[in-house]
Amino acid sequence: MSDPTRDLEAWAACYRAARRPSPARRRAIRAAVLEAAAHEDRRIRQQRWVGLGIIVAAGVLAALAIGQLLGGRSMAAGAERDPMLAPHGATMGEPAEGFEIRSDESSPRAATPPVTDSAPTIEEPAPAASTPATAAATSTSTKPRRVEPARPSVVAPVAGSRALDDLESMRLLREAERRLEHDAAASLRLLERHAQQFPGSSLALEREALTVIALCSVGQMKAGRERQRLFLRANGQSAYAARVAGACTVPPSAEP
Amino acid sequence: MATPEQREPSFDEVFRAHLDYVWRIARLLADDASADDIAQEVFLVARRRLADFDGGSLRGWLYGITRNVARNHQRGRRRYLRLLERLPEPEASPSSDLAYPQEEAAALMDAFLAGLSPVKREAFVLHVIEELTAAEIAAALGVPTRTVYSRVRAAQAELERFVARRRRQLERAR
Numbered sequence: 001m002s003d004p005t006r007d008l009e010a011w012a013a014c015y016r017a018a019r020r021p022s023p024a025r026r027r028a029i030r031a032a033v034l035e036a037a038a039h040e041d042r043r044i045r046q047q048r049w050v051g052l053g054i055i056v057a058a059g060v061l062a063a064l065a066i067g068q069l070l071g072g073r074s075m076a077a078g079a080e081r082d083p084m085l086a087p088h089g090a091t092m093g094e095p096a097e098g099f100e101i102r103s104d105e106s107s108p109r110a111a112t113p114p115v116t117d118s119a120p121t122i123e124e125p126a127p128a129a130s131t132p133a134t135a136a137a138t139s140t141s142t143k144p145r146r147v148e149p150a151r152p153s154v155v156a157p158v159a160g161s162r163a164l165d166d167l168e169s170m171r172l173l174r175e176a177e178r179r180l181e182h183d184a185a186a187s188l189r190l191l192e193r194h195a196q197q198f199p200g201s202s203l204a205l206e207r208e209a210l211t212v213i214a215l216c217s218v219g220q221m222k223a224g225r226e227r228q229r230l231f232l233r234a235n236g237q238s239a240y241a242a243r244v245a246g247a248c249t250v251p252p253s254a255e256p
Numbered sequence: 257m258a259t260p261e262q263r264e265p266s267f268d269e270v271f272r273a274h275l276d277y278v279w280r281i282a283r284l285l286a287d288d289a290s291a292d293d294i295a296q297e298v299f300l301v302a303r304r305r306l307a308d309f310d311g312g313s314l315r316g317w318l319y320g321i322t323r324n325v326a327r328n329h330q331r332g333r334r335r336y337l338r339l340l341e342r343l344p345e346p347e348a349s350p351s352s353d354l355a356y357p358q359e360e361a362a363a364l365m366d367a368f369l370a371g372l373s374p375v376k377r378e379a380f381v382l383h384v385i386e387e388l389t390a391a392e393i394a395a396a397l398g399v400p401t402r403t404v405y406s407r408v409r410a411a412q413a414e415l416e417r418f419v420a421r422r423r424r425q426l427e428r429a430r
Contacts, residue, residue, distance in 0.1 A: 008415075011361055012385045018362030019283065020276040025292055029275065032296045037303055239296065 024237070032239035039202050043166065169198045176210055184217035209240035216248035224248045267303045270314065275299075277315060277386055278322050284369065284381060285326035297325045315388055316396030368418045372411055379407035380415075 021029065176190035191211045194201070201207065208231055215224030225248045232245060265273075275295060282294035298321050309317055365385075369377050378397065382388045383404065390408075394401040 008384060008412075011365065012387075014358050014361045015365045015385055016276070016280070018358050019280050019366075021279045021292065021295070026275060029279075029292055029296050029299075030271065032292075033271070033299045033303070036296065036300050040300065040304070239292065 028237050028239055028241065031237055035205075042202065046166065165198070169194065169201050169203055172197070173203050173207060173210070176207075176214070180210060180214055180217065184214045188214040188218060205235060205238060206240065208235075209238075209244045212244050213247040221248060265306075265314070267299075267306055270302060270306065270318075271299055274315065274318055278318055280386070281319060281322045281381070282326055284377065285323060286330055290326075290329055294322065294326050294329050297329065298322045301325065313388065313392040313395060315386065316392045319382065319388075319396045364422070368415060371418065372414060376407050376411040376414070379404055380411035383408045384412075 172190055172194045176187045176194065179187040179190065188211070191207055191214060194203075194207055195211075198204075208227070212224055212228045212231055215221075215227065228244055228248050232241060235241060235244075278298050279291050279295045282298065283291040286294055298318065301321050302318060305321075369381065372380065379393060382393045382396070383390065388396070390401045390404045393404045397404070
């Protein structure tokens with residue numbers, strides 16, 4: 001053997017040349033990084049949508065609340081300005097009898113802090129804009145009464161549900177992987193459930209790799225080997241290939 | 257702050273230029289079987305944080321990421337060790353088809369590195385094998401430059417003793 005210590009630099013160069021990933025491993029790492037990066041980008045985009053949905057929903061709720069408040073006040077003000085809108089006999093600072101009776105009702109709305117002048121209008125069910133009085137009040141009030149809450153509140157749950165699906169998908173797969181060691185049958189059931197619930201999941205490759213291992217672990221060697229063959233044929237360069245390739249081997253003594 | 261001349265490297269450039277380096281560090285900090293996974297994770301983190309890179313030593317920066325990822329990976333890996341025991345041996349060393357003397361020299365270096373303390377190994381590998389400057393290593397490890405030099409010197413002294421021992425063993429074998 002030559003003496004490599006004569007030139008430490010040459011020895012180090014030799015070491016660098018010998019200790020590096022093979023081209024196949026380089027390609028596999030690169031592919032895995034790109035796949036994970038794409039998944040990460042998708043997740044970030046989804047999170048942004050969820051965040052945006054939450055902000056929009058919060059904004060709409062705030063606008064609704066303000067609208068209700070302003071609407072109530074303007075209705076009261078309108079009632080003060082226009083005797084036709086006021087209950088019979090009501091004058092400024094002097095609530096009408098009818099409203100006095102209603103304000104005594106022990107409904108949940110009675111818990112709202114009382115507003116002296118506008119107490120009757122707070123009692124008025126604001127969203128029901130079909131009554132003439134409210135319609136008239138709407139015409140005198142401005143923007144907040146015109147807010148339509150329905151549209152944004154649809155956006156948020158859709159984006160959120162996708163993110164939740166992703167979380168559930170990941171959770172299910174992690175649980176399957178965790179159980180693989182001690183209870184491969186349970187792991188297999190979870191993987192089947194995952195396949196049913198998330199057929200087009202971005203984690204399908206990992207699921208298939210775990211399924212191969214789980215099938216062989218529970219003794220379904222024929223099915224396991226068949227799926228192993230298909231997996232390696234289609235994904236021979238994936239990060240899971242080495243693990244899958246070794247999944248269905250058994251010690252020589254165990255072979256029939 | 258990067259000047260126009262020192263433009264920020266793209267992720268692809270970083271990956272191509274430093275995969276071998278990161279993989280070797282990962283292999284030393286963990287093991288051969290984990291090196292691929294760790295390298296993958298390191299480049300994911302690097303991709304995420306490349307915009308925050310302050311323009312110092314890129315290899316020092318990557319070393320810091322690799323060390324953290326390897327540490328986390330090793331923690332998680334313990335849980336799977338028993339599962340992995342059921343799997344066959346990892347694929348043959350990527351260098352197994354190399355010329356024998358080169359592989360032999362690399363194996364000898366591996367044997368030497370395995371006997372070094374972690375701090376000396378870290379300094380020796382980064383300085384002698386990966387050719388980082390003492391200043392780069394000091395920044396990456398958060399230690400003074402003179403500490404780097406003293407660790408490298410101590411590792412080199414051990415290398416001399418290691419080689420002398422090997423030589424004696426070879427002579428006895430003849």
